[in-house]
Amino acid sequence: MGEQDPYIMTITEQLAQLKEAFAAKYGSAPTHAAVAPGRVNLIGEHTDYNDGFVMPMAINRSVVIALRPRTDRHVNIISLDFDQPITFALDGLTKEKASPTEYVKGVAWALQEDGYELSGFEGVMKGDVPIGSGxxxxxxxxxxxxxxxxxxxxxxxxxxxxxxxxxxxxNKWMGVNSGIMDQMISAAGVADHA
Incomplete structure (x- = not known):
């Protein structure tokens, strides 16, 4: 096996960094970690939203959130990648200008639309999926x-x-006409499989 790319952190390394940052910010350890990978598409680029065939594959770059539930309905996430924290209340969600906050707010909106009774959480987030890279x-x-x-x-x-x-x-919160491929592989991808 070859050497690890020094520009890619393993999930274990990311979690260690997030746990340290979480303890520094919130005074104790996180109780959960949420991880989701980026993807490459081997065949069928821009065909998923036209009912075409695709062949995506999860990659070893991901977004990781170390978190702890709150007893209220506020979300506070410190990002190690962005200067602006992600903070909002789960009640009365409204869309603002496009930012990483809007993706997380959009998820909260969609889950609540689907009937989930959410609680807030505090977290620290890091990702090594390059933004805007496809x-x-x-x-x-x-x-x-x-x-x-x-x-x-x-x-x-x-x-x-x-x-x-x-x-x-x-589609509805961010106003982007996208298919299902990206979310499906991030949600259901299996290591070493396309």
């Missing part, structure tokens, strides 16, 4: 956020259902 950083953020919210309420993971929910976030 590796689905937004889908990875959406699926990590879904997993984070579900962890707080002890709800079951249903990959196809939550991939569709992520697509709804893109």
């Amino acid at each position: 590796l689905s950083s937004s889908a990875a953020l959406e699926m990590a956020a879904v997993r984070a919210f579900l962890a707080c309420i002890d709800a079951d993971w249903q990959p196809a259902k939550f991939a569709l929910l992520g697509q709804k976030v893109e």
